[in-house]
Ligand SMILES: Nc1ncnc2c1ncn2[C@@H]1O[C@H](COP(=O)(O)OP(=O)(O)OP(=O)(O)O)[C@@H](O)[C@H]1O
């Protein structure tokens with residue numbers, strides 16, 4: 001039985017008859033394949049990842065959703081059968097998933113793109129923290145408490161986020177979550193550093209407009225036995241061959257994110 005995701009924070013949503021992702025009860029996330037080259041690029045990347053035990057080390061694979069191929073299922077907009085990527089639902093094990101979708105890179109357009117597409121991306125990049133920080137928040141939900149539930153700003157609010165707003169998001173995250181409230185942010189920090197070391201070396205892929213999901217559980221004990229906090233890379237509609245050059249756009253954005261988070265003191269950190 002398919003349903004609309006309860007915890008989707010960004011991207012195209014299956015609301016008001018739109019085409020968007022669906023989930024099932026077994027922890028699968030069905031992302032509709034976008035009609036043009038975006039869909040084929042994303043499927044090609046997941047296939048490359050699946051069969052790339054040489055290129056991508058096993059411990060790096062855990063930073064990507066598990067991939068189960070593509071499947072034709074009833075589209076959420078009622079248009080009939082449509083091919084979908086079948087992925088691991090990376091938040092299904094969390095009782096109160098706190099999620100930040102962070103689009104990485106100081107530019108979201110790629111060299112091969114059309115002038116119109118570059119102009120569209122540049123407008124968004126300049127109007128958000130993409131250019132100033134090397135990343136931008138695309139969506140988030142932070143569980144605050146039983147009575148107040150989730151803080152989940154809408155897309156228009158998110159688009160207006162300044163650097164200070166981004167800093168206050170991380171402060172809110174730290175203050176709202178016991179497992180995060182320590183010097184390595186509940187285990188997020190070591191994962192970001194491990195991902196950074198991979199990006200300092202890998203030259204097979206360039207990831208444009210790709211997001212890192214920071215995921216924590218707003219409940220102290222989550223049901224799946226997963227660690228309290230995970231990072232997951234998603235949205236590979238604009239992944240291209242690296243042509244034996246490191247992905248300096250993504251790496252630069254990731255380094256900036258790591259620095260930014262480390263400069264946002266946890267409540268009990270010893271930082272002055
Ligand atoms: N594997 C997954 N498991 C759980 N949630 C996911 C998964 N992949 C994506 N999501 C949710 O869906 C949102 C959008 O994902 P994604 O960026 O892949 O969609 P999109 O429509 O391509 O977005 P964009 O408009 O940025 O291209 C994410 O912010 C996250 O909340």
Ligand SMILES: O=P(O)(O)O[C@@H]1[C@H](O)[C@H](O)[C@@H](OP(=O)(O)O)[C@H](OP(=O)(O)O)[C@H]1O
Pocket residue numbers: 011038108124138209237
């Ligand atoms: O590059 P693509 O494949 O066209 O995908 C777009 C890209 O992910 C943008 O980041 C997103 O704008 P936001 O970052 O503002 O969500 C836009 O949403 P939109 O189509 O609603 O503008 C997407 O269409």
